Amino acid sequence: MNTDADETAIRAVLKTVGQGHHDKDATTIGEQFAPDAVVFDLAPPLAPRFDHQGLAAWLDTWDGPVAQEWRDLTVTTGGDLAFCHGLCKVTATTKSDGQRAEWWQRATVCLRRVDGGWKIVHEHTSVPFHMDGSFRAAIDLQP
Amino acid sequence: MNTDADETAIRAVLKTVGQGHHDKDATTIGEQFAPDAVVFDLAPPLAPRFDHQGLAAWLDTWDGPVAQEWRDLTVTTGGDLAFCHGLCKVTATTKSDGQRAEWWQRATVCLRRVDGGWKIVHEHTSVPFHMDGSFRAAIDLQP
Numbered sequence: 435m436n437t438d439a440d441e442t443a444i445r446a447v448l449k450t451v452g453q454g455h456h457d458k459d460a461t462t463i464g465e466q467f468a469p470d471a472v473v474f475d476l477a478p479p480l481a482p483r484f485d486h487q488g489l490a491a492w493l494d495t496w497d498g499p500v501a502q503e504w505r506d507l508t509v510t511t512g513g514d515l516a517f518c519h520g521l522c523k524v525t526a527t528t529k530s531d532g533q534r535a536e537w538w539q540r541a542t543v544c545l546r547r548v549d550g551g552w553k554i555v556h557e558h559t560s561v562p563f564h565m566d567g568s569f570r571a572a573i574d575l576q577p
Numbered sequence: 578m579n580t581d582a583d584e585t586a587i588r589a590v591l592k593t594v595g596q597g598h599h600d601k602d603a604t605t606i607g608e609q610f611a612p613d614a615v616v617f618d619l620a621p622p623l624a625p626r627f628d629h630q631g632l633a634a635w636l637d638t639w640d641g642p643v644a645q646e647w648r649d650l651t652v653t654t655g656g657d658l659a660f661c662h663g664l665c666k667v668t669a670t671t672k673s674d675g676q677r678a679e680w681w682q683r684a685t686v687c688l689r690r691v692d693g694g695w696k697i698v699h700e701h702t703s704v705p706f707h708m709d710g711s712f713r714a715a716i717d718l719q720p
Contacts, residue, residue, distance in 0.1 A: 474685065474703065476708070478715050478718055481664060506624070510687070513655045513657075514655050515653065515659070516658070517658065519617070538623060540624060542699065544653070544662070556660065558685040558703070560705070561623075562618060562619055562622075562623065562703070569713055569716065571714055575621055
């Protein structure tokens, strides 16, 4: 079902998103999204649209690069649709107190072929939460 | 890009999953998934496979039906792939203390056409968490 060329192109889109985080370049990240993309993000609200200003402000809370490292990234393509899922380790240093933060998140990315390229039309990023009565976000899990 | 027949069939799969929750029938729910489906669930671990026993045990923690109500469910189909995203309100009563629980979750469901039908190959369900330093799972949001 996969075609190699499509999978290569889609992995390049995700790599560009990762490089955009490294460079803290919200514009480059935003260019990978369709204008009407629906984003389910780590933070509320439940279902924002892609939010350039919000992303730029979030990137600016970190000192230096925001690093993304994928694991078990699976890309499924067929015709003009594709979806990807995997685990992504995010590592960065807070600007406020110089603390190194690191967590694993789950990511699902759905894309559509647009004008010969691929645009992200939906992204879902999350961590689970501990069902021990604490309702703590599980940012401490290892794959 | 959508074909009406495919979208109808996919919405029927999601309705069957919802009915399976209502009836607390893990077998019927599991039949909607491909055997190697990767599930990113509300609870840890990060990325389990579809877990029939775990689902059955979870369903058994509730007294009476577990109700699902979708909002803003979008189904995108093309060829032999499809992806859906939307918000889903879950309502149920705990068996332990008879408390009514209700929360909105985000859901992304990716499907593949298999033998003329549709199977869920990936499901991602989550709530965001409050980035106010508390890291509390945001089970209190309204769409």
